[in-house]
Amino acid sequence: MAAGATTVLAASVLNSAMASSIKPAPDVPEKTSADGGYDTIIIGGGMAGATAARELGTRGKKCLVLEARNRTGGRTFTTEVFGERADVGGQWIHWIQPHVWAEMQRYGLQLLETPGASPTAYGVVVNGKLEPFDPAKAFELLNLGMQVFSKDVIDLFPRPYDPNFNPDSLKTDNISIAQRMKQINVSDETRAILESYFTTAVNGPIEQAGYLDQIHWYARAGNDMDRLLRACTQYKISTGTSSLIELLFRDSRAEVKLNTPVQKVEQSSRGVKVTAENGKTYFAKSCIVALPMNCWNDIEWLPALSPGKVAASKERHVGSGFELKVKVKGNKGSYQGMAxxxxxxxxxxxxxxxxxxxxxxxxxxxxxxxxxxxxxxVREAFTRLLPGAEIMESFAYDWNSDPYSKGTWCDYKPGMWSKYGEDMRKDEGRVVFAGSDIANGWRGFIDGAIETGLRASRIVLKQLG
Structure with a gap:
């Protein structure tokens, strides 16, 4: 590539130049060891942790946030790309996602539209060859294909934010997307478009991804494919996800400690003791764990976590990829290519x-x-979907190699929801879990993270009295 590739793996952990501007509240003194200075310790400074901190802080509770990276934001990350600020993690939002949209309205944040969400040119790999399609025709095939894919189970989630409302909702949890694709009869073009969409949606192989999760995605958008695509790809926060994170922490008045991975969490009748990898200990009356499920087992828990949490963390969710930003010479218009x-x-x-x-x-x-x-x-893979592109620069963030995420957004594997779902959402005494991976609504999205931060804060407020 003309200017070479910039690759960020776990660099967000190491590069202090990329750290968030969030600082500890100046009038909140540090409280360590078992001095009872904090009401709540929040492990993880992503959207869920920041939301919980804001909710507790605005109600007068003293919170300490322990963040392993040198920045806040979790699996959202605004950094410099090609000389400008850009998001390289979770970023797309929509007004049908109620929790994040409420925050947009609360703080007066504005939207930025992504041109590729409404392409004027489209290509998809069919039987090993990139085939051009009229975008309207491609969407027609995707929409009809999704109707066939979801036939007979389209009503499993009449209340998408209460996924267990229908006792039959888990009846297809043992089927993968790939298995379901083998069951349906569609054209080669429709199959290629559907499989490309699902592979992107789960950010991993569809052989490992649960059919049920994608039915739930569809239900969250009112079983409307156009609405679902727009919720996933069209709008971002114009000032970056970091602007929302900063506002949440500003209002929280929480003390935030960066570069502080947690080693052990111990709870007793007195409260919760948290030991960081640097040996420092912190004590609070309660604790919120706002970490990706793939990282739960990296901490020693006393008493041990529920078996379902342990098993789910060991098994991991499907999302296991990367995000590339690619700068190409010339005006290529609004294009979308898929494989x-x-x-x-x-x-x-x-x-x-x-x-x-x-x-x-x-x-x-x-x-x-x-x-x-x-x-x-990168050049070979990229030009397979955009032939003839002359790449000027590229930037990669490999979320799978980030030790504090170990993957991208969450999509459950077959059987995971029914085997582990209840335990994954269960409170562990004074330790309450949050994070987009256990959301009831938009799991894997910013909205889901905020949903669980709100839920966790409500539970902790009841505990604190």
Missing amino acids: SSGYPINLVYTDYISDHHTKFVAMGYSVPGFDVNDDDN
């Missing part, structure tokens, strides 16, 4: 257009032989 499981890049679409260059977002997951750090690998 299914087995291809290293599953989605390429326009993020910004100028007369001289076009910026693209690309998403994929690790497949054998592909290295997101290798310029030649």
Whole structure:
């Protein structure tokens, strides 16, 4: 690539230049050991942790937030890309997502539209070859395909934010997306478009992804494919996700300790003692754990966590990929290209257009032989979906290699919801769990993280009295 590739793996952990501007509240003194100075310790400074901190702080509770990285934001991350601020983690939001939209209105944040969500040109790999489609025709095939895919189970979630309302909702939890695709009869073109969509949606192989989760996605958008796509890809916060994080922490008045991974959590009748990897200990009356489920087992818990939490964390969710930002020479217009499981890049679409260059977002997951750090690998995979593109620069963030996420957004594997779902959401005494991975609504989205931060804070407020 002309200017070479910039790759961020776990660099957000190490590079202090990328740290959030969040600072501890100046009038909140540090309280360590078993001095009872905090009402709540929050482990994890992402959207769920920040929301919980705001809710508790505005009600007069003293909170300490322990964040392993050198920045807040969790699986949202606003950093410098091609000389400008940009998001390289969770970023897309929509007004049908009630919790994040409420925060947008509360703080007066504005939207930024992604051009590629409404493409004027579209291509998808069909039987190994990139085929051009009229975007309207491609959507028609996707929409009809989704209706076939969800036939007979479209009413499983009459109340999408209460997924257990229907006692039959888990009856298809043992089926993978790939298994369901084998059961349906659609054209090769429709199959390619559907499989490409699902591979992007789960950010991993569809052979490992649960059918039920995608039915729940569909239900959250009112079984409307156009609405679902727009909720996933069209709108971002114009000032970046970091602006919302900063506002939440500003209002929380919480003390925030960066570069502080947690080693052990012990609870007793007196409260919760948290030991950091640096040996420092902190004590509070309660604790909120706002970490990705893939990281739960990295902490020693006394007493032990519920068996379902342990098993789910060991098994991990499906999302296991990366996000690429690619700057291409020339005006390429509003374009979207897709490929299914087995291809290293599953989605390429326009993020910004100028007369001289076009910026693209690309998403994929690790497949054998592909290295997101290798310029030649990236060029080959990217131009497979946008032939002839002359790449000027690229930027990669490999969330799978980030030790404090160990993956991207959450999509459950077959059987995971029914086997572990109850335990994953269960409170552990004075320790309450939050995070997008256990949301009842928009799981895997910013909205789901905020939902669980609100829920956790309500439970802790009741505990604190």
